[in-house]
Every structure is written in C-alpha cells, then in structure tokens.
Amino acid sequence: MPLALGLMSGTSCDGVSAALARFNGRRVRVLASQTTPYPQRLARLVRQGARLEAPQLSALNMLLGEQFAKAALGLLRKHGVAAARVAVIGSHGHTVYHGPHDPVPSTLQLGSPAVIAQRTGIPVVADFRSRDVAAGGEGAPLVPYFDQVFFGGGPARALQNIGGIANVTVVGRGLAPLAFDTGPGNCLLDLMARRISRGKLSCDLNGQLAARGRIDHRAVERLWRLPYFHRPPPKSTGRELFNEGLLREIFGSALARSPRDVLATLTYFTAYSIAQSYRRFVAHRLREVIVSGGGVFNRTLMRHLAGCCAPVPLRPIEHYGVPAQAKEPVAFAYLALRALQQRINHLPSATGAKAGCILGAITPALPR
Numbered sequence: 001m002p003l004a005l006g007l008m009s010g011t012s013c014d015g016v017s018a019a020l021a022r023f024n025g026r027r028v029r030v031l032a033s034q035t036t037p038y039p040q041r042l043a044r045l046v047r048q049g050a051r052l053e054a055p056q057l058s059a060l061n062m063l064l065g066e067q068f069a070k071a072a073l074g075l076l077r078k079h080g081v082a083a084a085r086v087a088v089i090g091s092h093g094h095t096v097y098h099g100p101h102d103p104v105p106s107t108l109q110l111g112s113p114a115v116i117a118q119r120t121g122i123p124v125v126a127d128f129r130s131r132d133v134a135a136g137g138e139g140a141p142l143v144p145y146f147d148q149v150f151f152g153g154g155p156a157r158a159l160q161n162i163g164g165i166a167n168v169t170v171v172g173r174g175l176a177p178l179a180f181d182t183g184p185g186n187c188l189l190d191l192m193a194r195r196i197s198r199g200k201l202s203c204d205l206n207g208q209l210a211a212r213g214r215i216d217h218r219a220v221e222r223l224w225r226l227p228y229f230h231r232p233p234p235k236s237t238g239r240e241l242f243n244e245g246l247l248r249e250i251f252g253s254a255l256a257r258s259p260r261d262v263l264a265t266l267t268y269f270t271a272y273s274i275a276q277s278y279r280r281f282v283a284h285r286l287r288e289v290i291v292s293g294g295g296v297f298n299r300t301l302m303r304h305l306a307g308c309c310a311p312v313p314l315r316p317i318e319h320y321g322v323p324a325q326a327k328e329p330v331a332f333a334y335l336a337l338r339a340l341q342q343r344i345n346h347l348p349s350a351t352g353a354k355a356g357c358i359l360g361a362i363t364p365a366l367p368r
C-alpha cells in the first residue's frame with residue numbers, strides 16, 4: 001500500500017504541519033505527524049505575505065520550499081522511514097493571496113515544489129487550488145473531498161476543523177456534502193494572546209488565559225449579528241473580516257481595559273458561532289461532531305464547544321487515528337496520491353467548479 005506525505009501551512013502561520021499516511025481503499029492510517037514551527041524571521045515574512053514585492057515573494061517561494069522540504073525530511077528521519085518508500089508528497093503550500101472573485105480570479109500558494117522534490121527525491125504534487133479556480137470554482141474548500149471519501153459512509157456527521165479560521169464539512173450516507181467556513185477559529189484568540197502577553201505568547205496555551213476571564217454575552221450577541229453569520233453557505237471568510245478592526249468595533253474600550261475578558265468572550269464566541277451555524281444551516285440531525293486543527297488543544301474552547309453542541313457529542317479526530325493537526329496534511333497527501341494516479345480528487349459541488357478535475361501540478365522526481 002502506498003505511503004504519502006502531506007504538508008500544510010494555514011492562516012495561523014504557526015508552521016508547517018506534516019503527516020505521513022498509508023492509504024488502503026477507504027481506510028487511512030497515519031504513521032507519523034508533527035508541526036514544525038517557522039523560525040521567527042521566516043514567520044514574519046510569511047505574515048507579510050501579499051504585501052511583499054515580487055522579488056521578496058519570489059525569494060519567499062524558495063525559502064518556504066526549503067522549510068517544507070525540511071519538515072518532510074525531519075518527519076521521515078524521526079520515524080526512520082526511507083524517502084524511497086514514499087510515493088508522493090502533497091504540498092498545499094502557504095496561501096499568500098486568494099482572490100476567486102477578482103476581475104481575474106486567482107489564488108497563490110508559495111513553497112516551491114521544485115525545491116521540495118530536489119531535496120527529498122520524492123515526486124511532489126502542489127498548486128491544488130489553481131485548477132479549481134481555472135474550472136470556475138472558488139479554489140476552496142478542497143478537504144471535503146477527503147471528508148466524503150473517508151467519513152461519508154456513516155451517519156450524518158460534522159467534520160469541524162479549527163485552524164485560524166474554522167470550517168466544517170457535513171457528510172453522511174446518502175447526503176450531498178455541505179461545506180463552509182463557520183467563522184473565526186483561533187485567529188482572534190491568537191491575536192488577543194499576543195496582545196495580553198506583549199508578544200511573548202503566540203497563542204492562549206491550552207486555553208489557560210480564557211479560562212480566567214469573564215464572558216460578555218452582550219458582545220457575543222453583537223458578534224453573532226454580523227452579516228457573515230446570516231449568509232447561507234457556501235461561504236468562506238478570512239482575516240479580512242476577523243481582525244483587530246472588528247474587535248475595536250465590537251469591544252470598544254474594553255479591548256484595552258479588560259483584554260482577558262475579551263479573550264474569554266471570543267473563545268466562547270468561537271464555539272458558539274460553530275454550534276449556532278449548524279443549527280442555522282445544517283438540516284440533518286448530526287450524530288457526532290469530529291474536531292480537528294490546532295484549536296483542539298485549547299481546552300477552554302473545547303469545553304465551550306461541547307456545551308454549545310450538546311446533546312450532539314464532540315469527538316477529537318484523534319479518536320479515528322488522525323492527530324488534530326495531521327488532518328489537513330493527510331487530506332493533501334491523499335489528493336496528491338490520486339493526482340499521481342490520474343484520478344479525480346475533487347468535489348466540485350463544494351467549490352462551485354463546473355466539473356470534477358484532477359487537482360494539482362506534478363513535479364516529478366528521478367526514477368528510483
């Protein structure tokens with residue numbers, strides 16, 4: 001059975017998440033995974049992303065390629081797996097620009113696959129989103145294809161990923177998959193944790209700070225009134241909406257006066273907006289909510305989410321053998337494997353594309 005390695009860097013800019021998996025029909029086994037944080041200087045460049053000039057962007061593409069290659073090789077070394085055993089690397093890259101509604105629709109992920117293939121000797125599939133945009137789609141979300149294949153055969157379930165932004169796929173036997181961004185994930189929490197710690201913390205470690213603050217339920221209501229939460233799916237969002245400007249608007253002077261209460265409120269709201277979005281937009285009775293992404297490590301967030309989703313039970317995706325931050329890299333490993341086999345790896349109904357495609361550009365390696 002083929003081994004495939006997936007690489008992912010999301011909106012949190014926390015680092016490169018890598019996972020090595022074996023795929024057997026509709027079964028997946030994750031053999032190893034880890035997230036390698038970006039070195040500080042690279043993290044700063046990555047955060048600047050779309051604001052960089054072409055020469056810097058071009059350099060960042062190569063630097064990220066090196067970082068992705070390092071993450072892949074580090075994972076293989078740590079677990080004693082020879083590169084020759086890996087059929088393919090699926091590399092999502094890091095999104096520096098996503099503009100599917102621009103006059104010229106486009107999307108740009110950096111992390112040169114040439115560098116990754118050169119350093120690892122493994123064929124690389126990358127640039128998955130462009131093909132969907134070329135087919136008239138939004139370029140996102142792409143993970144629902146994976147969700148449908150591996151979780152679509154059971155009862156109606158929500159696969160909730162909580163990265164910088166939180167997104168859900170609802171799948172189940174006989175159901176047409178439904179996927180959308182529920183709203184903010186960790187992005188506002190990271191922002192507040194950095195603010196409270198004056199830059200020392202990059203996140204609210206295990207949700208400790210939020211656990212000690214007071215929730216302002218009026219602010220929760222103000223946030224829930226934002227038009228985004230009323231718009232029916234399919235829909236997606238990002239930092240262009242959920243940022244410091246919004247926090248100033250919603251919390252006013254409390255942002256500076258009682259930042260811990262703001263963090264506590266946002267942590268609750270993240271959970272609330274997820275559960276309320278199900279109530280508003282998901283017609284099926286959910287049997288279970290399967291959570292993934294770095295948000296799983298925020299205990300306060302998970303406690304609120306369990307409360308808000310009740311009586312529907314919450315289960316970390318780890319329960320199914322997939323570590324929280326491995327979910328997305330594993331999905332791209334699978335998409336890559338399909339691309340290499342020249343088989344469709346695409347759910348056009350999730351993105352609005354006109355037809356199913358084979359997503360990804362293949363960078364070959366020398367025959368072994």
Ligand SMILES: Nc1ncnc2c1ncn2[C@@H]1O[C@H](COP(=O)(O)OP(=O)(O)O)[C@@H](O)[C@H]1O
Nearest residue numbers: 010011012163164186203205206293294295297
């Ligand atoms: N121990 C932890 N405690 C609280 N939050 C955590 C912890 N570990 C990771 N996170 C959160 O998870 C985020 C990264 O999650 P990830 O799934 O990689 O998101 P993205 O896809 O946006 O990069 C971090 O920015 C942080 O907010």
Ligand SMILES: [Mg+2]
Nearest residue numbers: 010012014015
């Ligand atoms: Mg990440």
